[in-house]
Amino acid sequence: MGRWEPNARGRLERAALELYVEHGFEQTTVAKITERAGLTERTFFRHFADKREVLFAGSGAMQELCVAAVAAAPDSATPLDMVAAALDAASARWEERGETVRKRQTVIDANAELRERELIKLAALSTALADAMRRRGVAELTARLTAETGIVVLKVAFERWIGDPGQRSLPQLIKECLNALGTMTGSR
Amino acid sequence: MGRWEPNARGRLERAALELYVEHGFEQTTVAKITERAGLTERTFFRHFADKREVLFAGSGAMQELCVAAVAAAPDSATPLDMVAAALDAASARWEERGETVRKRQTVIDANAELRERELIKLAALSTALADAMRRRGVAELTARLTAETGIVVLKVAFERWIGDPGQRSLPQLIKECLNALGTMTGSR
DNA sequence: TACGTGATGACAGTCCCTGTCATCCGGGTC
DNA sequence: GACCCGGATGACAGGGACTGTCATCACGTA
Numbered sequence: 001m002g003r004w005e006p007n008a009r010g011r012l013e014r015a016a017l018e019l020y021v022e023h024g025f026e027q028t029t030v031a032k033i034t035e036r037a038g039l040t041e042r043t044f045f046r047h048f049a050d051k052r053e054v055l056f057a058g059s060g061a062m063q064e065l066c067v068a069a070v071a072a073a074p075d076s077a078t079p080l081d082m083v084a085a086a087l088d089a090a091s092a093r094w095e096e097r098g099e100t101v102r103k104r105q106t107v108i109d110a111n112a113e114l115r116e117r118e119l120i121k122l123a124a125l126s127t128a129l130a131d132a133m134r135r136r137g138v139a140e141l142t143a144r145l146t147a148e149t150g151i152v153v154l155k156v157a158f159e160r161w162i163g164d165p166g167q168r169s170l171p172q173l174i175k176e177c178l179n180a181l182g183t184m185t186g187s188r
Numbered sequence: 189m190g191r192w193e194p195n196a197r198g199r200l201e202r203a204a205l206e207l208y209v210e211h212g213f214e215q216t217t218v219a220k221i222t223e224r225a226g227l228t229e230r231t232f233f234r235h236f237a238d239k240r241e242v243l244f245a246g247s248g249a250m251q252e253l254c255v256a257a258v259a260a261a262p263d264s265a266t267p268l269d270m271v272a273a274a275l276d277a278a279s280a281r282w283e284e285r286g287e288t289v290r291k292r293q294t295v296i297d298a299n300a301e302l303r304e305r306e307l308i309k310l311a312a313l314s315t316a317l318a319d320a321m322r323r324r325g326v327a328e329l330t331a332r333l334t335a336e337t338g339i340v341v342l343k344v345a346f347e348r349w350i351g352d353p354g355q356r357s358l359p360q361l362i363k364e365c366l367n368a369l370g371t372m373t374g375s376r
Numbered sequence: 377t378a379c380g381t382g383a384t385g386a387c388a389g390t391c392c393c394t395g396t397c398a399t400c401c402g403g404g405t406c
Numbered sequence: 407g408a409c410c411c412g413g414a415t416g417a418c419a420g421g422g423a424c425t426g427t428c429a430t431c432a433c434g435t436a
Contacts, residue, residue: 115308116304116305116307117304119304119308119311120303123307141344141368145340145368145372148340149337149340156336177329180329
């Protein structure tokens, strides 16, 4: 348990997820996490802004992935196409490690504070997508509305993907939601 | 400053908003709020679940208002019409006391924790709207997507209403966003 | 006037999170 | 090999949010 064991941050992430799964988020104290990781509380808060953030460490990379997808979209793409490309990129990444994603989501869904954090992460993603589209020449209002709509589709499709016993794939569910969206707004 | 001054809850709400405006949310301790209201900390937490909730005391009534609007929509209404009716009801209520609403929103926008709380309140509103639509016979997926889309429109329109120097009314901005939404999804 | 009920006060305690300073490890310099 | 420097960690004190528990108080009612 030397002071200099490698990958302190990774050990904290792992210990936290394990304990959140075993005993729930609220019942887990930061002291217990650092104890399992062989570190001190102070070090935990040097790596993560708060007790919730440890579950969202990967959200930054996911956001960059989505922004890159928008930037890489062909010039012929409509705003909705750009968002769809971003959602494809994100969902592909999630499909890869479905087991971990599901476990993590179970923890989040069981706690209101964590759902709050999840929502603000999605809001940040929406803003980033809107910015990326604006850089592609999309008008302000259109960019904002399209990005937010994309997040809606992501939320609904992801929810169904989690609830389903692995029947349909995430990209498939996203496509279905996008179609339903079209009939919804067009039905008048 | 007797122990039995009337309207303890109201005094707490008022004192909290005042102090949040004067010094910001983070700089305001619950002790300061209860001091101004002539009560104790323990009493604050009997009336409000946490320090943030005091700013969202009215969200329950707003949600009921929206749900009632959906329930009262004519049978000929499409899902999108139902949501539009709900947004009209909500925005009318906000227009009434624009001054207070703007002041409160300034406080919320300045703090990440408060934005988180705002987002989960909107998510709860979305769920309530979807439930109300389902009771009107709307299919599960359609209800969910339409409700979420309505919240998107509300968010974007409200944001523009706050940022604007009172040019366009909130119902007007909502209508504009709904129109832009139609052209967006229909543009392909 | 006595009593019951609900709201408030008083107090101790836990946990999250922060500021500060000392300590340690690894790597580069001479 | 001795020296040193920068980044990461430990140790400690402390504030503030929130909770549990019991005593106390005001008010309506019999």
